[in-house]
Amino acid sequence: MRFLRLLWRYPAITTTVLVFVGVLVLHAIDAAVAGRWIATGYVAAFVVWTLVGMVRDVLRGHVGLDILAVVAMVATLAVGEYIASLIIVLMLSGGEALEDFAGRRAKRDLSALLDRSPRIAHVLLRPQSADSDEVRDLPVDEVAIGDVLLVRPAEIVPVDGELLTETGTFDESSLTGESMPVTRESGGEVLSGAINGSRAVRIRAVRTSSDSQYQQIVALVHAAEDSHAPVVRLADRFAIPFTAVSLVLAGTAWALSGDATRFAEVLVLATPCPLLIAAPVAFLGGLSRAAKTGxxxxxxxxxxxxxxxxxxxxxxxxxxxxGRPELVAVRPAEGFDEDEILQLAASAEQYSTHVLAEGIRRAAHARGLALRSASEAREEATNGVVAEIDGRSVVVGKPAYVAALAPDTVRATLELSQAAAYVAVDGRFAGVLVLADHPxxxxxxxxxxxxxxxxxxxxxxxxxxxxxxxxxxxxxxxxxxxxxxxxxxxxxxxxxxxxxxxxxxxxxxxxxxxxxxxxxxxxxxxxxxxxxxxxxxxxxxVDSLAKLVDAVAIGRHTLRVALTAIWIGIGLSIGLMIVAMTGLIPAVVGALVQELVDLATILYALRALSGPSTVLPAAPARPSARTEAVAPQRAD
Missing domain, CATH: 3.40.50.1000 (HAD superfamily/HAD-like)
Structure with a gap:
């Protein structure tokens, strides 16, 4: 059955093989004329089909390399080398299978991400009952924020959630590239796509499926798979020069020998599969390797x-x-106390998405201060947040912005890596919240x-x-x-x-x-x-800047492999064409040799799946210092 599926998947190869075998049989039983007409008719049909595709490519602005293959097929038919012409057809149609095989190998890690995408969630019908495991299976897209989900051992977490069970162990390798399982405590965030450990856990959904981490990764992977722009550009760069050189060599061989067969013998070695296949395979390998590293x-x-x-x-x-600043000091102005301005500031920062706001809210929770609702709140882009809380106007933000509303604002002197959120209440300077966010x-x-x-x-x-x-x-x-x-x-x-x-x-x-x-x-x-x-x-x-080095290194290695694969194909083809100019390589042999060239370039292109590991240099020591008048960052 698997063999039949392969035959069905690649009908051009199947048909070409059948025609090829039929022609050989006819040749063996002294019916070479019939075989020649069958081969000529089939190759001519293939040439027409290829030309239609080339016209479509030209209309889309892409001048392809198939012209070489078309000229080679026509030339071999013209000089009676119909067996060689069938081999060229087999090579071109087989290129599709080779590209598919190499492509699937190259994007294996990308495909693994897509195949593991969560589809079903177990929603608890009675989440308040600690002993209840009564669940309803829903499509992951129907999970709502606040639903309590049961995640059984070895299952994939369907949506981002908050862990309700005391502890849980999760394999996050598909998300971060980190192979070691991680342990989360109750209240910690569990990301969709992580694989649960050996015990069932409960989580409360904090994001819908479309907003969860794994689904966003899947969307990015789909976008990566659908992109073929650099492959076209790389092929285009080499298409015209390679075509011109090949035709010049073939024409020169014909002119010097006076034998049109020599033209065909040279041109069968100029088929463009290395350019058409090697580059896409290399880029898919690079995408796959990058995905595996996070x-x-x-x-x-x-x-x-x-x-x-x-x-x-x-x-x-x-x-x-x-990006996780911690509150290190509260400096109230006269007439205010620490807890008062922290509580007011944290209540106002509920309505801000800024990274300092999160640190202020965490500090208020740590001190047991209840956050109050605002009757009105707005965030002033890059400057701060303004809120009406219990009838009081609270402003938290940059010193210049707060000083414009509270002229008595006093700038703070801060240590290295510290930032300050300035607070004003009812037009009066209320104090400074000092946070530290280290490099x-x-x-x-x-x-x-x-x-x-x-x-x-x-x-x-x-x-x-x-x-x-x-x-x-x-x-x-x-x-x-x-x-x-x-x-x-x-x-x-x-x-x-x-x-x-x-x-x-x-x-x-x-x-x-x-x-x-x-x-x-x-x-x-x-x-x-x-x-x-x-x-x-x-x-x-992965929450590590070191992955930037991996991204740059993988990009450079992948491009180097793609270009090298192309040059290997071009170099071998031109070298063999020069030899063929002497008449030492018959057309049939040349067509078979070119298949080996194609295989060599594709195997080399798969080297993009691996590469040298990157080693970061030791960070140089930096002396400490003091800075003054440092304000919170609202645009960073």
Whole structure:
């Protein structure tokens, strides 16, 4: 049955093999004339079918390489080498099977992600009953936020949720590339796509299926699989020169020998399968290898761009820093106490998505302070948040913004890596909340690696104030800093950066415009920044900047393999054509040899699935310092 399925999957190969065998049988029984007419008719039909496809490609703006194969088939028929013409047809139709096989091997890890996509969720009908396992199986798309789900041992978590069971162990390798299981405590977040351990657990859905981590990864994988742009571009670059050289060599052989057969013998060795197949296989291999390490690249075009990157721009908060600021001090102004301003500020920050807001809310919860509802609240983009709480006007934000509403605002003196959220209540300065967001431990090593691997310019683009930006940049090794930027200013600077291509790395929702504007946008997507992930070309699924090095290294290795595979095919073909010009390689032998050339280039292209591991250099030590007047970052 499997053999029959293969025959059905590739009808062109099946038909060509049947015709080929039939022609050989007729030749063996002294019916060569009939065999010749059958072969000629079949090859002619194949030529017409190929020409129709070529016209369609030309109308789409793609000048392909099939012209060489068409000329070779016509030439072999013209000189009576109909067996060689059938081999060329078999080679071209077999190229589809070779590409399919190599492609499935190359994108195996991408396909594994799609195959494991959760489809069913066990929703508990009586979630408040600790002993009840009465469940209703629903399609994962019908799970609502707040539903309590049962996840049985070894099952895939269907949606992002909050763990209700005391503890749980999960395999998150498909999400992060980390092979070791992780243990979550009650209240911790469990991501969709993780595989539950040996005990059943309960989770409360915190996101719908479409917004959950795994489904977003699947969407990115689909986008990556559907992209074929760089394959077309690479083939186009070589198509015209290779075609011209091949025709010149074949024509020269004919002219020197005076034998038209020599033209066909040379041209059968110029078939274009290495260009048409090797490059796609290499790019699929690169996409697959990247996915396995926790990096999703949205298509082969991204691989080609990131392989050539010459400038890198970084956001600060959540990208170069850990993005989880912790409250380290509350400095109330006269007339206010610590718990009062923390409670008011945290209540207002309920309505903000900024990373400092999360740290302030966590600190209030840790002190047991109940957050109050606001009758009205709004976030002033890049500046802060304003809320009416219990009849009081509360403002939390940058010093300049708060000072405009409360003239008695006093700027704070802060330690390295600290940031401050300024608070005003009813037009009076109420105090400062001091938070610390330290640089990622791997950030300095990543910057150092980029500088030593052909990235000529590294800059920081941040909405934070200068002193905070400078302190972080100093620690990670960035000397060029652009601070206090609004989102449109980030986009403008990214567009002006030289040399190109420019890679922009960010994590937040307000990074989406600049990620989309850069040549290569890289989103730190481990924390679920959907807008940034949608706008980016590369999404890092692991909360580690070190994966950026993997992305660049895989891109360069993949492009190098693709180009080398192409050059191997071109080099072998031209070398064999030169030999064929002497008449030493008959047309039938040449067609068979070209099959071996195709196989060699495809096998080489599969090397994109593996490659040298990247080793980050030791991060240089950075002296500590003090900075003054550091404000919270609202645009980073």
């Amino acid at each position: 990096v999703i690249m949205k298509g082969g075009a991204v691989i080609e761009q990131i392989a050539r990157v010459r400038s890198a721009a970084f956001d600060k908060t959540g990208t170069l820093t850990q 990622r431990p791997e950030a300095a090593a990543v910057i150092s690696w980029l500088r030593t691997h052909e990235v000529d310019r590294v800059v920081m683009l941040t909405g934070d104030v200068g002193p905070t930006a400078e302190s972080v940049a100093h620690q990670v090794g960035i000397s060029e800093i652009h601070a206090e930027l609004l989102p449109p200013e980030k986009v403008a600077l990214a567009a002006e950066l030289q040399p190109r291509p420019v890679m922009m790395v960010g994590d937040g929702v307000n990074d989406a415009p600049v990620l989309a504007a850069a040549d290569i946008g890289v989103a730190m997507g481990a924390k679920g920044a959907t807008a940034a992930g949608d706008a980016a070309d590369v999404v890092i699924l």
